[in-house]
Amino acid sequence: MIIPDYRIEPADFQADNDDLHAVRDAVFVIEQRIPAEIEWDEQDRHSLHLIARDGEHNPIGTGRLSPEGKIGRLAVLSAWRKQGVGKSIMAALLAEAQKRGWPEVRSNAQLSALGFYKRFGFVTEGKTFFEADIPHQSMRLKLQPLEVPERRTINPGRSSVAAVEFGHFDDALRATLTIIKDARRSLGICTPNLEYPLYGHPDIAAALRQFAIQSQDGGVRIIVRDTTTVIGQAHPLIELTQRLPSSFEFRTPIEPEDLQYSSAFIFNDRDGYLFRLFGDRYTGVWSPVLPSRNRQLTEEFDRFWQRCEPCTAFRALNI
Template identity: 55%
Template sequence: MNIPNFYVEPAHYPVDSEELRYVRNAVFVEEQNIPPEIEFDELDRQCHHVLARDLEGRPIGTGRLSPDGKIGRLAVLPGWRKQGVGGSLLRAIIDKARSLGLTTVHANAQVTALAFYRKFAFAQEGDEFIEAGIPHLTMRLKLRPVDKPPRPALKLRSPSVPAARLASIEATLQSTVQLIAESRRQLCIYSRDLEYSLYGQSEVVEALKQFALRSRGESVQIIIQDPAKLRGRSHPLLDLAQKLASFFLIRTPLEEEDLQYPSAFVINDRDGYLFRLAGNRFEGHWSPNLPARNRQLREEFERVWQRSRPCSEFRALGW
């Protein structure tokens, strides 16, 4: 089996703009002599972006999808070409377009890249034209509609479970394992430094492994406030995350406000949560099903996640 030595993920422009610009500047501005004022435009903020990274988290390729279905700024650094990076980026953009309900996508393709687009069933449309001093052709692809599964019968929501207090590491460990085991497709962890006495325990690591094996298409999202404390130290959860790199997404905050957040928590997609007031202690409260508290913590997690950077320190083997 040929295992790729890169991965592709959605990019959040306010957070990832420097890395997107790094690749596009290298390919379009420096290599192809396209003026920066043409390459970087206001449309960037309105587009959906994807970013390819090597296993150390460094950017190696980009692409974007505009609101009207135009694919553009598809670029791969020279040392990574002919290794499937461009195809992976294009597939990710097409999948995004289908998920948005678009029926077609199109691209102004450089004539030297026509074979690449035709490999993905794009068809030529119209005559050749010049854009940024380079010959182009419009290529268009009709999208197959997303297959909608039969709508399941409405299930009654399970009754809420009042929060219970946690007063020991043993109780916190047991509750964390239960939250992981009851997750369906997504789990979020907010932690100071992946506290070894909790996340390094075999029960938690095994529960996460089993979750990864049974889950389809989603992920464990982890925010680590202080990854420097983990550098050079062995950690079973990070070992698992490296083996299942596409399943574990790890970020670290950039904003001082987020870095100083004192608490830690875990939430799943079954309305369960576990909250610790101080990230270096294990007293707190939890419930396997308390929607209001779960929603509050999910909003907090999403707010920090969107303005955090990928934690590339843990992508390279042998970190």
């Protein structure tokens, strides 16, 4: 599993034109050898464009939604493929179409990408055809109308706070405490081995205990990659979960790719998050309120959680 540091945001076709060109030219014009005069068309000026940027604001992916409800120009730089960027762009484009109340969206998908589109529910229609000497297939997806009760609402009075970097343990400790104390119903934690200096810290244990006691119909979900280093430890978090087992749930990865995941993060249900690229280092980025990044981590965590299995190593400890 990879959860790189990137974000999806709307692009202004004029102001962000160079960045859109950087991605689309690299993927379509250079890599796929599509003539530039075909790749760029009149629809670009009238379409909604989304752009993916890495942690240093560099463009890494694009996608557009035309006024006729057609999704296209979905491109991700080669170095960023198979890391969820394309899925995030597609999900954001579909969400924009739903906000507009459109009953469906269409796309002309390259045959090599049919599996990607089908995973979102697109179905094929008509025969294969060629565009720029590349075989394509028309596809269509019916959209479910948005229901007001199901919309994710931002907490009233809480404005977004730009993410800031931290480089010391004390900073990571204070930020983690803020994430926990701000939570209302749920927390998600992805950790290599329940890092003792952080999650064994008495202030963290106290904050988690208070959350577990006060939260209703919620709890803490924890993904632990390496359980072997935890077994046998007098770990405050394990002791806490033994006393409050209904508030904590552990899972551990089984897929080879997930087992190699080395980052660590925590997020709450109040749009706060903290992300460390390397779980054995206390450097990273965090924000108490940043809905876009929080949502991305939440969605990736949910997918990761579904691939994991219940943590039987901790179950032996009556957790």
